[in-house]
Amino acid sequence: QNAKNPKFRPTIQKDVERANLRILELFNHYTPERRNNTVVNIDKNIINSGDAILISRMDGLDPMIMIGSGGRTGHTCVCSWIDGELYVLESQDAWYWPRGGIQKNKWDDWIQWAHNADFNAVLLPLREEYRKKLDVDKANSWFESEVEGLPYGYHNFIFTWLDTPDKNFPFVTTHDFIDLVFSLVSKVYPTASDLIITEALNIRLGKKGLTFQQAVAEAARQGKKLEELVAEPELEGIEYHDGQNFVCGCFVMAYYEHGGMFGDIEISPLEFTPKDVYTLDIFDKEFKRPQECIDDNPDLPYCQLMGKFVLDLDNYSTITPYSHMNERCPSVGPDFIREEGC
Numbered sequence: 001q002n003a004k005n006p007k008f009r010p011t012i013q014k015d016v017e018r019a020n021l022r023i024l025e026l027f028n029h030y031t032p033e034r035r036n037n038t039v040v041n042i043d044k045n046i047i048n049s050g051d052a053i054l055i056s057r058m059d060g061l062d063p064m065i066m067i068g069s070g071g072r073t074g075h076t077c078v079c080s081w082i083d084g085e086l087y088v089l090e091s092q093d094a095w096y097w098p099r100g101g102i103q104k105n106k107w108d109d110w111i112q113w114a115h116n117a118d119f120n121a122v123l124l125p126l127r128e129e130y131r132k133k134l135d136v137d138k139a140n141s142w143f144e145s146e147v148e149g150l151p152y153g154y155h156n157f158i159f160t161w162l163d164t165p166d167k168n169f170p171f172v173t174t175h176d177f178i179d180l181v182f183s184l185v186s187k188v189y190p191t192a193s194d195l196i197i198t199e200a201l202n203i204r205l206g207k208k209g210l211t212f213q214q215a216v217a218e219a220a221r222q223g224k225k226l227e228e229l230v231a232e233p234e235l236e237g238i239e240y241h242d243g244q245n246f247v248c249g250c251f252v253m254a255y256y257e258h259g260g261m262f263g264d265i266e267i268s269p270l271e272f273t274p275k276d277v278y279t280l281d282i283f284d285k286e287f288k289r290p291q292e293c294i295d296d297n298p299d300l301p302y303c304q305l306m307g308k309f310v311l312d313l314d315n316y317s318t319i320t321p322y323s324h325m326n327e328r329c330p331s332v333g334p335d336f337i338r339e340e341g342c
Contacts, residue, residue: 010096012058012118017308020058027067027170029334032056032120032309035297039115039306042123042290044086044107049136050259052124052252053077053088054278056311057117061094067170068161070336071275072313075119076249078256080104082140089143091251093152102150102251104143111305120307122300124317127284130261139259146244147254153247153270154195159234160247160273163342165227167330179216179226186212197230199240204229233327234270249274256282266323276326283317 024030055075056062062074077090088110093100096117105113114121126134162168169178186193193212201215202208210218219229236254238244246254246269253269253276256262261282285301293303297310304311319325322341329342 010117017058020063023063027333035310037308040292040296042292047079049080050126050131050134051079054122056120069273069275070331070333073274076252076274076277078252080140091152091246091248101152102147115306120309120311121305122311123303123305124283125287127282130282134259134261139255142258150243153245153250155200155240155245156234156270157247161331162230163329165231167332182212203238204232233268235268236270249277252277262321265321271326278313279315279319281317281320285317
């Protein structure tokens, strides 16, 4: 089956869905409430540039991100008006999606593709204070001239949530276990190892072409432990062999940053998980929702666009932005307590 075939409907099988729900209950003590799997058709003209879309999908990958971050979503997009047309901008590379890489898609197309893919999606409108700070033309110019068409950000995927040497791993694993896994992967599937961790380790060590095992040895020679090296903040501007990398939430944060939304606050977009995005206190919790959204769910402070499960975002829009945030944050389940100022 071809994901690019418009007749292809990449729905999630019921047994896969059940397995994902069991995993979330085990690791995160979280069971989402079911809803009717309908699309809430809102007038797209009420959507503004900078409004975010947060997504979960019970496909194995999103729950893995949720287990790592303690969040309730695994994907992030941002809306933007370009030449009078509303687009959804995102970093995406899933098998079920018609396109790969950093991309923009017209709103109507995106809504249909997202529903076909069994997305649970909510629209988070920016608060007016931050909407005024965001220079949309500048953000769109950065997108179109510097990153549109770049590949998905596999290189910084794990670095968004591995912020500490030993306080970011699910309770059944340790950094020693992770070291073992990547050591094995690097031997069996070196391309995957290079993509996820090895090239990044080379850059952090100031080297090129080292294998995973060689990088571990070089780190020791430099007086660094592997877990300390992995915990170093991922900084924007790093050039991997395929260019700069932005995984989904990092891309959205970079869009905001390049639009000047945070002013003098120094933020590394590549340190933000999807949870870090939706807990950032930049969204309008007093949003006057369309009646269609209220009818669908009167209790949510935002509009759920679609999905089989209610996206009830914990700690939604509660953390005031500050410099160097999310660079040293633990995320140990099932409580996922975030240290103040990390």
